[in-house]
Amino acid sequence: MLKYIARRLLGMVPVLFGLSIVLFAFIHLLPGDPAAAILGQHATPDRVARLRAYLGLDLPLYEQYLRYLAGFLQGDFGESAITGRKFVDEFFVRFPATIELTAAALLFAVGIGIPLGRFAARHVQRWPDGMVTVVSLLGISIPIFVLGLTLQYIFAVRLGVLPASGRIDPRSHLDIQTNFIIIDSLLAGRLDVLLDGLSHLVLPAIALGSIPLAIITRITRAAVIDVQNEDYVRTARAKGLTERRIDDRHIMRNAWLPVVTVIGLQAGGLLAGAVLTETVFAWNGVGRWVVDSIHNRDYLIIQSAILFFALVFLTVNLLVDIGYAFLNPRIRYA
């Protein structure tokens, strides 16, 4: 197993290297001049030229790439052309917010999606199954933006039971250390802020988790239906095992594999940021920031952010693959 992990980790290097070249090419294929984007209504020909020279945009493309690569290998992931701040400073202020939101959204999606999928599979082709299908379709059909604003309006504005936006009440004056609200509130011994932070997570987690919920529900349903018709399940029933034991020990153990794959894919995608949810709920994550960087042609930020997302995605998939070995002892990694 360790050799397998080492091989996979080493394998990430050429993947990321190749991706950096492809990314660089695509970013520079984007139409528009970043200097003009930054200057906006203050753009004049000489200001644009001066800024392009400052940003190194007047250098040949290969030289720009090599400068970026040299910096990257030395741990310098570039600065924002807009703010002048280092990528790591900007990114790691926002990434904890994305991690918290992703975790909450996945908890919602998995915590409800798997039981719902199992429930539907046990009542396949009957009305409970139909109801679950409707819920799944709604989850996947309602645009996140619409869902988010609607949840905000109902639960925050009208009912006043949940906050409308942000990560905590700014009046709490929490001392921010790690940018993880849960950790910072525990470090400060502020249970009130911890509860406030958790309440702020509810609505954005539901909005963001609605699509993963629908997908996980459907995949779980399909996986369970596949497995529950297998011979060994019939044998287990014939042996007199309880349905609960059959469900847990025989059906779900084998149905987990495709479900875990989907959860891994969803986690990787969510960690890349959720621009719509972040916009509606004023959630200071990486999604909106990266999209703005694309609009502003902030080349170095786009490059470094997407490479980082790729690294996260590869890591999550590695963890999923390792997880297979625990779920299914027949799987062995050489």
Added chain:
Amino acid sequence: MIRLRMGALLSAAAILFAACGQTTTSGAPSVAPGSVAPESVAPESQAPAVKEGGTLVAAMPGDISRSDSALIDDSNSSWVMNNVMEGLVGLKPGTTGEVIPVLAESWTISDDALSYTFKLRQNVKFHDGTDFNADAVKVNYDRWLNIPQAYIDAEYTYYMDTVLGHGDKSNLESVTVNSPTEIVLKLRAPNSAFLLTQTLVPFAIASPKALEDGKANDPDFTKNTYAQGGPTAMTGTGPFKFKEWIVGDHITVDKNPDYWDTTNAAHLDSVVFRIILDSTATLNALQTEGEVDIAQTISPIDAASAAGDPNLQAIDRGSSCNLFQLSMNQTHKPFDNLKIREAVAYAVNKQALVDAFYGGEAGAVVADNWMPVGTISYKPLDLPKYDPDKAKALIAESGVTDLSFEFWYPDTSRPYAPDIKGEFEALLSDLEAVGFKPTPKTAPFRPDYLANSSGGKYPAWVLGWTCDWQGPDNFLNTAFFGYRDRSDKTFGPNEEFGYKNDAMWDAMDKALKTTDPAEADQLWQQAQDLIRADMPTVPLVSSKPPAAAKAYVKGFVPAGNLTELMQTVWLDK
């Protein structure tokens, strides 16, 4: 560009004299050469029932760009820092053109209008406890004149560039300390707008110790913690002091308990400027108990909702500093024909735009000039009103038969056009109704739309301008029709509009350079008349961006420049 910049520097006597001549506000100090500025005009005193304390949460539509007041040029940064930093002079609250003494008690201007001698306030301390004095002022001005070239190249210094200049290109020849409470700023050439420009936030005075400790002059910007929210960031003398900046999330400022102007100390304990990008999310947060107390800008439609909500109040700013227009480029047919341009002006229904997209007169006014009401030297020009029949007649008279052209709009709404796509579609419909054949086109606002429109690639498009300061030079010259350095390295008409009128430019050029206020005013009027006759573009509306707040928020004094002071605000709960 240097000519353009120097023109802007020398600009408008109009700005200064409009400050004197404005009828919209009272108590404008006289600042003509040789005069002495009056006593400080403090913000209006509060009613007796003012409640002290509390934290106010303000929603802002974007983040600040940097935490160094010298390196910002956006309205979000200006708003936050206007509450923390102070300059020698400021604007009377609620106005955009009335200069009042702040860190300077008074000043005199020499007869040749070159030397400004400021008498500084005593017993004022920066937030870090160090003394405010003439040496501190000199440190700041010297810093601005010698700002690291890397910051200039990175375009962090827009106002330094356009107002002050750098080194020997600066219009500021010297900064001389006479005593701890007296300093002299000497210009190379008269600039009657000088004092007004010094009210801008980038010219606020920062603690020299904080600048040094925060490496504010380090050519490597990544080491400059002063500008990146470090511990010494935004160290000024204002009624609030900087506490923290969580990038992309919020900025917190706390009350300054040692504020020098004890009669105008802040009532609030702190203000949290929260960043909320989406306008609907902003309204939802405002309507939710315990979230946001005031929203700096909301859409005009949401302002109507706020006005009807007993728990909220809509705030009418009363004035604006922007213009939204339908632009045409005369190097593209059919817009090389004056009658066609006039036909466009008669074809569009401006009042319908105001009613449908701005919530009526509370949100915007129909434009009757290329600059908004209240700008120095403004005059009503009796621009064409909606008359489709007249438009058709003009088209027939023009002799032009090919009425097809590309008509562009950006993918993002603007402060002066809250639903730019909707407004574009209304204009498109108006043009089609009189016989024009526009082909709608769109492009991303940054960078394509801005680059293409300013490069003269579009025949017709919609765009506007939000002023840097409220002077005719900023609209008519800087934004629109001033001659400038072009991409082909010649000096001439702005490529964006292809509008050539040497008499118009001559009038503007003279107005920018004269120090005789009456002459400047007359020249600006002349330029406006010439532009009116040529109708190079069609001014549509000037929006008045509304704000909204919870009903218990009191003491907020709105201003058209959106950089309101929060020291007068209190919470009646």
